[in-house]
Amino acid sequence: MFLYIALPLTLTVFFTSKRLYAYKTWPFFNPVLLSILSLILIHLLLGLDYAEYEKGTFLLTSLLEPAVVVLALPLYLQLHLIKAKLNIILAACLLSVLTAFICAFYIMPLLGADLVTAASFAPQSVTTPIAMEISKSLQGIISLTAAMVIFAGIIGASIGLGFLQLFGVKDKQAQGIAIGCASHALGTAKVLEVDKVAGAFSSIALIICAVLSALLMPLLYALLF
């Protein structure tokens, strides 16, 4: 029974959250976060089965991969802007990947993270399918990585733009790059809603970071640990 209600329930919760967000713009009213928390709460309160929910919302999840492919569109439409800046975009993405690696393997252990936990954190800023592959090759916990990726995305989508504005990153293109690097497709989805140009920069950053991470992180890990 729940199987058939899962999709309409998700849509209802999402569009209600969106309306709430439009009504009162407080960053944590972010529709995705609010929907996820509400649905988790509904599951816990009613003792519902996630496996059934997962089956019922299969349609949405199966659109994730086509959605990644569609990112080629904003990229192409803003190509004239990106082309001239490919070098500095690459430099920014390289900085991002190295920072993520250093944070995970050199800063988190100071707080008591062991090597396995650190390895699960390292790809947290990368889009889910790639992050899970990286986690696997670093011997991390894949499910923990999946959770981290979503949270990192939500942080970027909910407070990213406001945070950057507050701390002096006013350049729209730089905002796009920063959110694409730190908060992958979830952050990019939000940036695309606000500004098309920033969205294109966010898309390219998410793609380049994903590719660089997939290539560099396993290599660095093999060399250093």
Next chain:
Amino acid sequence: MCGAFDFLRGFLLIMLFLTAGKLISSYLPITFPGSIIGLILLFIALSSHVVKAEWILMSGNFILKYMALLFIPIGVGLLNYLELIFSHWLVIVFSLFFTTLFIMLLVGHFFQYLNRNEEV
């Protein structure tokens, strides 16, 4: 009528590129997501005008507009990891906020600095 055709054509094209990406991915010696390969292929096709942007504009924009919605089921899947999250919560929260915001700030300022000629 024309709208439905447009939508369907775009969607089929997108699925075609995804399938091609997945196919290539299955032959690669390393694990690399087919969706990203599909993205790169579609981008090449658009840039070389093999595929016209108008063909996928309608369905593409539709998917992009509701992209955020697609993450919700995976997010609800956190239900399965609640124990793991609670047992590692301190370092998780720190890693999330510190790393995410630190990358954002560092990369944002770095790019803004490199991009400064644009503003003048």
